[in-house]
Amino acid sequence: MTAVLSQDDKYVRFVNVKKSYDNKNLVVKDFNLDIQKGEFVTLLGPSGSGKTTCLMMLAGFExxxxxxxxxNRKSVQDIAPYHRNIGMVFQHYALFPHMTIAENLAYPLKVRKMSSSDINTAVQASLDLVELSRYGDRYPGQLSGGQKQRVALARSLIFEPSIVLMDEPLGALDKxxxxxxxxxxxxxxxxxxFTAIYVTHDQTEALTMSDRIAVxxxxxxxxxxxxxxxxERPANSFVADFIGENNHIVGTVQQINDGVATIKLFxxxxxxxxxxxxxxxxxxxxALTIRPEKLFIVSADRRYENFVSAEFITRLYVGDSIRYFFKLANGSExxxxxxxxxEAPHLIAGQKAELTWHTKNGLALDKP
Incomplete structure (x- = not known):
């Protein structure tokens, strides 16, 4: 079950938030989310699903x-962006090309009218923090993509914000x-x-970095x-398909008893x-959904409660694992x-096989 935050834990709150650019079509339809102080929450979804718009509304840019x-229990609608104590990291760095790295880092502190000595101390500490201590005199055009993103991250943290927003910050980098x-x-x-709210469409990135993910x-x-x-427990077929790899077998619910659904197949x-x-x-x-690693080819030591017959199509070698593709009689793969x-089996195209899985590893969800 998802943990329910107490009122004191609700540091950032989106309450029934809607957004339309033309007063007709809603880009964000009804967004509700409570975020705990210090939590790392990722907004994950396909392009155009409303993730970045929510981030921009929190930042005050929309x-x-x-x-x-x-x-912190105060409405921010009437608070200017630069008074919200929010740091921002963008996909394309947003560094000033005519300023040195040190000047880029100093900029948000100058806006806040800090003294020169405090600025110099903070800039050097930030460069040390992201392991770029010798790069202060260089310009953004002289840095690699990874170095630029480190500078952008350091700049977002240099004024010690309580919240850091990151909009596809790693999208321009290689694997x-x-x-x-x-x-x-x-x-x-x-x-x-700091409280981190991170936008991405990369599911692996979201899974490895987040305390919670909003899909x-x-x-x-x-x-x-x-x-x-x-x-492990996706709420519907969209989440099951969007997070990781997934299999579907379509059928009709015959009965539900003690948390187990009996499904009649085609x-x-x-x-x-x-x-x-x-x-x-x-x-x-x-739709019965089963993760590929929870579905097995029947063998002497792999035989569980559920079976389907399938025809082997091909296998895909990906290094640490092998993906086997099968086709059911109704054409589903x-x-x-x-x-x-x-122990990885060797099959030939057209060979018949039985696939098996534990009842607990198959979920009965809505038909996609």
Missing amino acids: DVTSGSIEI NLREQMQFEIKRLHEQFG FNDGVVQQCAPPAELY DGSVINADATLNCPAVGQPC LMVKVLNDH
Whole structure:
């Protein structure tokens, strides 16, 4: 179950927030989210789902059409962006190209009218913090993408904000740099304890960095929960498909008893699944969802309560694992993921096989 925050824990609050740019169509339809002080919360979803708009409303760069946003139990609608004590990190760095790195870091402190000596001390401490102590005299154009993003991160923290907003901050980096910066951001978050609200469409990034993830689709939060709960107990088929890899077998709910849904498949066979809170009613179509690593090819030591017959199509070698692709008689495709070891089976195209899984690992959700 998702933890319910007490009133004192609700440091940032979005209450019935809606946003429209044309007074007709809602980009954000009804956003409710409470964030604890010091928490790392990620807004995850496809492009155009409303994530960045929510971030911009909190920062004060966009107006709220209706609803309210609160920080520390105070509405921020009438507070100017520069008075909200919020740091911001963008995907494309937003560094001033005509300023040195040290001048870029000093800028938010000069705006706050700090003394020159305090600014110089803070700038050097920030450069040390992101391991760029010898780069203060360089210009942004002389730095790599990863170095620029470190500077952008340091600039967002230099005035000690209580909240840091990050909008796709690693989207412009390659895979190795992204992973390094994920570690860097988490290290700084743990060191300073700021409240982080992070926007991304990269599910792996969200799963590895977040305390909780709010999954968006079409301006609505589908589910907000810790990473393991989102992955293991998705609220609906959209979340199940968006978070990680997933299989669907469509059927009809025959009965629900003691938390187990009995599902009749297209060929008349019957299987069982965990009846989720959003399990369709008896007589309604549903989707049995199973993660590829929880679905197995029947063998001497792999035989569980549920079976389906399938035809092997092909396998995909991805290094540490192997993905096996199968087709059911109705044309639906299933994927089985196994570790790449000496026990990995060898099948030929067209070969018939039985696939099996534990009832607890199959969830009865809405039909996608």
